Amino acid sequence: MALITAANISLGYDKHSIVKELNFTVNSGDYLSIVGDNGSGKSTLMKTLLGLVPLISGQIQFADGLKANEIGYLPQQTVIQKDFPAAVREIVLSGCQGRCGLRPFYNREEKKLAMQNMERMGITDIKDRPYRNLSGGQQQRVLLARALCATQKVLLLDEPVAGLDPNVTSEMYTLVEKLNNEGITIIMVSHDITAAVQYSSHILHMGETVFFGSKEEYLKSSAGKKFLFDFEHVEEKNYA
Amino acid sequence: MLEKIIMYMQYPFVRYAIIVGVLIALCSSLLGVTLVLKRFSFIGDGLSHVAFGAMAIATVINMTDKMFIILPVTILCAVLLLKTGKNTNIKGDAAIAMISVGALAFGYLLMNVFSTSSNLTGDVCSTLFGSTSILTLTKEEVLICAILSVSVVLIFILFYNKIFAVTFDEDFAKAVGTKADTYNLLIAVVIAVIIVLAMNLVGSLLISALVIFPALSAMRLFNNFKMVTMFSAIISVVCAFFGMMISILAGTPVGSTIVAVDVVAFVICYFSGMLIGGARA
Numbered sequence: 001m002a003l004i005t006a007a008n009i010s011l012g013y014d015k016h017s018i019v020k021e022l023n024f025t026v027n028s029g030d031y032l033s034i035v036g037d038n039g040s041g042k043s044t045l046m047k048t049l050l051g052l053v054p055l056i057s058g059q060i061q062f063a064d065g066l067k068a069n070e071i072g073y074l075p076q077q078t079v080i081q082k083d084f085p086a087a088v089r090e091i092v093l094s095g096c097q098g099r100c101g102l103r104p105f106y107n108r109e110e111k112k113l114a115m116q117n118m119e120r121m122g123i124t125d126i127k128d129r130p131y132r133n134l135s136g137g138q139q140q141r142v143l144l145a146r147a148l149c150a151t152q153k154v155l156l157l158d159e160p161v162a163g164l165d166p167n168v169t170s171e172m173y174t175l176v177e178k179l180n181n182e183g184i185t186i187i188m189v190s191h192d193i194t195a196a197v198q199y200s201s202h203i204l205h206m207g208e209t210v211f212f213g214s215k216e217e218y219l220k221s222s223a224g225k226k227f228l229f230d231f232e233h234v235e236e237k238n239y240a
Numbered sequence: 241m242l243e244k245i246i247m248y249m250q251y252p253f254v255r256y257a258i259i260v261g262v263l264i265a266l267c268s269s270l271l272g273v274t275l276v277l278k279r280f281s282f283i284g285d286g287l288s289h290v291a292f293g294a295m296a297i298a299t300v301i302n303m304t305d306k307m308f309i310i311l312p313v314t315i316l317c318a319v320l321l322l323k324t325g326k327n328t329n330i331k332g333d334a335a336i337a338m339i340s341v342g343a344l345a346f347g348y349l350l351m352n353v354f355s356t357s358s359n360l361t362g363d364v365c366s367t368l369f370g371s372t373s374i375l376t377l378t379k380e381e382v383l384i385c386a387i388l389s390v391s392v393v394l395i396f397i398l399f400y401n402k403i404f405a406v407t408f409d410e411d412f413a414k415a416v417g418t419k420a421d422t423y424n425l426l427i428a429v430v431i432a433v434i435i436v437l438a439m440n441l442v443g444s445l446l447i448s449a450l451v452i453f454p455a456l457s458a459m460r461l462f463n464n465f466k467m468v469t470m471f472s473a474i475i476s477v478v479c480a481f482f483g484m485m486i487s488i489l490a491g492t493p494v495g496s497t498i499v500a501v502d503v504v505a506f507v508i509c510y511f512s513g514m515l516i517g518g519a520r521a
Contacts, residue, residue, distance in 0.1 A: 071415065073415040084408060085464060091408065094412075097401065097413060097418050098416030100402075104399065
């Protein structure tokens with residue numbers, strides 16, 4: 001059954017819609033990549049799914065048992081975080097915040113959950129290290145562990161590999177793929193179209209031409225062909 | 241020297257001053273870390289000027305308990321400033337500058353035009369720099385200060401984890417269902433309370449120093465949020481205590497002496513931080 005269904009949704013800020021009448025569904029276990037040019041509304045869509053930006057029109061339905069706050073979110077890093085004095089453990093634990101409600105402190109179960117997710121991301125050895133001194137890849141693992149504390153089902157990743165070097169980027173993709181194989185549904189905003197085509201099961205292409213469907217269909221579609229062609233073209237130009 | 245301190249301690253108003261001073265220093269340092277990290281340092285400064293304006297109004301209409309007008313006005317401005325910080329035509333820092341300078345000007349104007357006091361310059365100076373107001377607190381004022389300080393500390397402890405989450409990553413906190421806006425509001429209200437309290441201790445111009453310096457000092461030395469918060473509270477209390485002792489012994493103005501001690505503590509922490517950092521690397 002569909003986990004998330006978006007029917008005829010329009011997105012934007014302050015009633016200015018950027019995207020109109022978008023339709024897509026996400027099934028449990030899918031790996032959906034959202035691609036498209038800058039300004040096509042990818043990040044807005046993500047924020048709308050999370051309930052940070054109100055929907056202008058249309059409807060987003062979450063399947064039974066999935067509450068909007070049970071989505072794990074990996075945001076882009078902010079300036080504030082660059083020199084924030086916090087230990088890895090403190091940050092991962094803050095992923096359990098949604099479970100607390102009004103309870104002021106974390107209970108034993110939540111602390112255990114944070115430990116488990118740090119193990120899952122291979123960061124137990126750096127749990128007491130300051131976040132601001134870590135490498136970009138390590139920081140992303142910390143934030144991913146935090147997101148996992150918030151969800152068992154769906155992860156929303158906003159450009160998770162932005163600013164990472166190629167080795168770390170492929171490590172990150174492997175990590176996400178592993179989580180997907182463990183049954184977690186992945187929704188990822190990405191600039192990296194080649195990786196999107198390589199790893200994901202479904203593609204949502206936003207921009208002038210909108211496409212939603214499986215990866216195989218996308219490769220055959222006109223939107224996909226054009227975008228891939230452009231992308232390779234740009235790459236060639238960059239190398240030249 | 242010791243005899244002199246003991247002699248002063250015989251006076252109840254000196255004891256009150258020290259108790260209140262330490263409590264104020266404690267709660268002002270707690271939210272300092274959040275303010276510095278959220279890039280809100282200037283809000284404290286802006287609000288203190290608002291508090292000065294409100295104080296001027298209270299003086300002019302001859303209110304006996306000025307707190308009742310200063311506190312609501314400052315809280316209101318804190319809420320307004322936090323709201324405008326995000327998405328309006330006037331950007332956050334400009335809004336702060338506008339409100340703070342405006343309040344300062346109107347405050348002085350009001351005091352000048354309507355004042356019945358013979359020593360206007362002295363009144364203004366003592367509101368701006370604190371001078372002796374901490375020593376002239378009545379028993380009721382001491383009680384109010386104590387109650388407010390204790391509530392600030394309690395609120396901070398109870399909401400510590402939420403304040404951390406909202407400070408570190410507001411979007412994520414909202415996404416997992418934390419009511420970030422409510423907590424921002426709470427932070428704003430608490431800041432306003434702290435500022436009104438701290439006005440008694442250091443005067444309205446020097447409040448930001450009390451909020452910011454301990455946090456910055458602690459951030460030089462520690463790398464996790466809990467230690468930074470605890471250490472900034474310790475620094476703040478110690479500095480306030482020594483500052484008051486020095487000012488009693490040397491007859492210097494209380495507020496500026498405390499802030500001077502805070503600055504010295506910051507310099508010490510800065511260099512120790514460099515030493516530790518060098519050893520770690």
